[in-house]
Amino acid sequence: MTRDAKAACxxxxxxxxxxxxxxxxxxxxxxxxxxxxxxxxFASSGTDIVTATAAFGAQYVENxxxxxxxxxxxxxxxxxxxxxxxxxxxxxxxxxxxxxGNATLIYHPEQSKTRRPQQVILEGWKWRLxxxxxxxxxxxxxxxxxxxxxxxxxxxxxxxxxxxxxxxITNLVRKRTGLVMNLHLWRHVMGAKLLEEHExxxxxxxxxxxxxxxxxxxxxxxxxxxWAAKRLDGITEQARGRGLHLHxxxxxxxxxxxxxx
Numbered sequence: 001m002t003r004d005a006k007a008a009c010x011x012x013x014x015x016x017x018x019x020x021x022x023x024x025x026x027x028x029x030x031x032x033x034x035x036x037x038x039x040x041x042f043a044s045s046g047t048d049i050v051t052a053t054a055a056f057g058a059q060y061v062e063n064x065x066x067x068x069x070x071x072x073x074x075x076x077x078x079x080x081x082x083x084x085x086x087x088x089x090x091x092x093x094x095x096x097x098x099x100x101g102n103a104t105l106i107y108h109p110e111q112s113k114t115r116r117p118q119q120v121i122l123e124g125w126k127w128r129l130x131x132x133x134x135x136x137x138x139x140x141x142x143x144x145x146x147x148x149x150x151x152x153x154x155x156x157x158x159x160x161x162x163x164x165x166x167x168x169i170t171n172l173v174r175k176r177t178g179l180v181m182n183l184h185l186w187r188h189v190m191g192a193k194l195l196e197e198h199e200x201x202x203x204x205x206x207x208x209x210x211x212x213x214x215x216x217x218x219x220x221x222x223x224x225x226x227w228a229a230k231r232l233d234g235i236t237e238q239a240r241g242r243g244l245h246l247h248x249x250x251x252x253x254x255x256x257x258x259x260x261x
Contacts, residue, residue: 086159
């Protein structure tokens, strides 16, 4: 290229307006506006800053991971939503003593409405999911820095509010399964299923942290009575069916004897 041609190119570039596309992956318009304002401060005059906010970005992924871990814990130990929101990495988890082993999740009396401690064994695969979330996803959530809560938040307490966490889990379940269910109802569904399978009221009380004789316990007792009555009805219907069959056989036998005689 000749010297005159190079000079012409430089003049053309200096005279042309530059356009920059600024993409915010965090899916919040407020953050996009903040990034654009900062970019305009340092951009040369005449530079056109074009902004775009991602529909699905890093924060979206982290929040879904947070809700998924919350749901995992509730399916293992259906605690109340306040206890779930205050789950602390150092205080509530007892890591495995060997590689690939089981961990323990413990909720202390002060985290429970009924002041009853609750704990459950976390199988190795569940612990690995929780550990992966802690190391790679939770760090991107608001309020994570300097906090040991499993579900951090920009709140005076340092953890996400129980309502926001409950909403996130409910929305995730609805999107994945189509079921609309709040966390309180979810607790009772889990308790009812356990009672249906094992018929042990004490086991349900231990799982859900209920006090013996409480309104919730009485409700489960009513369910147990209904299921027992239904089972008894099934037993009597089977006996009735067998009785009718034997009666018909006896009638046929008597008819044959009369004909033969």
